[in-house]
Amino acid sequence: MTTTGYAKVNGLEMYHEVHGTGRPLVLLHGGLLTIDLSFGAVLPALAATRQVVAVELQGHGHTAVTEREMSLENLADDIVALLDHLGIDKADLFGFSLGGLTSLQLAMRHPSRVGQMIVASAHYRPDGYYPEIGEGDPTSTRMPTQADFQEMREAYLRVAPHPEEFELFMGKTSGMVGAFEGWKADELRAITAPTLLVLGDHDFVRVEHAAEMHDLIPGSQLAVLPSTTHMGVMTRTDLLLPMVQAFLN
Numbered sequence: 001m002t003t004t005g006y007a008k009v010n011g012l013e014m015y016h017e018v019h020g021t022g023r024p025l026v027l028l029h030g031g032l033l034t035i036d037l038s039f040g041a042v043l044p045a046l047a048a049t050r051q052v053v054a055v056e057l058q059g060h061g062h063t064a065v066t067e068r069e070m071s072l073e074n075l076a077d078d079i080v081a082l083l084d085h086l087g088i089d090k091a092d093l094f095g096f097s098l099g100g101l102t103s104l105q106l107a108m109r110h111p112s113r114v115g116q117m118i119v120a121s122a123h124y125r126p127d128g129y130y131p132e133i134g135e136g137d138p139t140s141t142r143m144p145t146q147a148d149f150q151e152m153r154e155a156y157l158r159v160a161p162h163p164e165e166f167e168l169f170m171g172k173t174s175g176m177v178g179a180f181e182g183w184k185a186d187e188l189r190a191i192t193a194p195t196l197l198v199l200g201d202h203d204f205v206r207v208e209h210a211a212e213m214h215d216l217i218p219g220s221q222l223a224v225l226p227s228t229t230h231m232g233v234m235t236r237t238d239l240l241l242p243m244v245q246a247f248l249n
Helices: 035-039 043-047 072-086 098-109 146-159 163-178 185-189 207-216 237-248
Strands: 002-009 012-019 024-028 051-055 091-096 114-120 195-202 221-229
Touching: 002 072, 012 043, 012 072, 024 035, 024 043, 024 072, 024 098, 035 043, 035 051, 035 091, 035 146, 043 051, 043 237, 051 072, 072 098, 091 098, 098 114, 098 163, 114 237, 146 163, 185 207, 195 207, 195 237, 207 221, 221 237
Parallel strands: 024 051, 024 091, 091 114, 114 195, 195 221
Antiparallel strands: 002 012, 012 051
């Protein structure tokens, strides 16, 4: 069973979908992406045993751009407000890229609302990214391809309430990630949610940085997907699904 709708949360009309039944699992997509672009390959399998709550964050997909500041704190608070709207006290999280940052912020800011947490392709300090990512080097093989960017644009134009705002939305999102100052090591040490960290070996995030996060987050697990870029992580279903399902179970 699937339901879709909008929830009034913190001044937003937040689009969300609820698939399946069971223990709640919230899916948090990557920056400039939609539910389908981030999780289309894995959502059906996850919803076979879970109540999957997939959201589109401020400005993304069906959820309109607003004048409100786009910040990780606001995005995390929006998820808590959505959980309240849905009557869910605690949920597991699966966040990719920007969704991974939002998951980490949520686990630090609202620990009682988070069960288990999968954080894919996210860093905790700006230097966790390869320099070429911060510089937006178009020649880098780690960067999304022109076809990837075209897919993002087309998905936005297809579902956004104001498709003409794509450039505004892209600027706000990249500005927020670019302004990310990071968290202190002690903030990661204080995370209580059982955590699985996932990244590709040719990701935005340096493997050494992910290993540092693994050392800091108590009891966390780390998986590095071979021959996998940032944009490829969520499509490696042959590797990703078995480890995610084993971790959640």
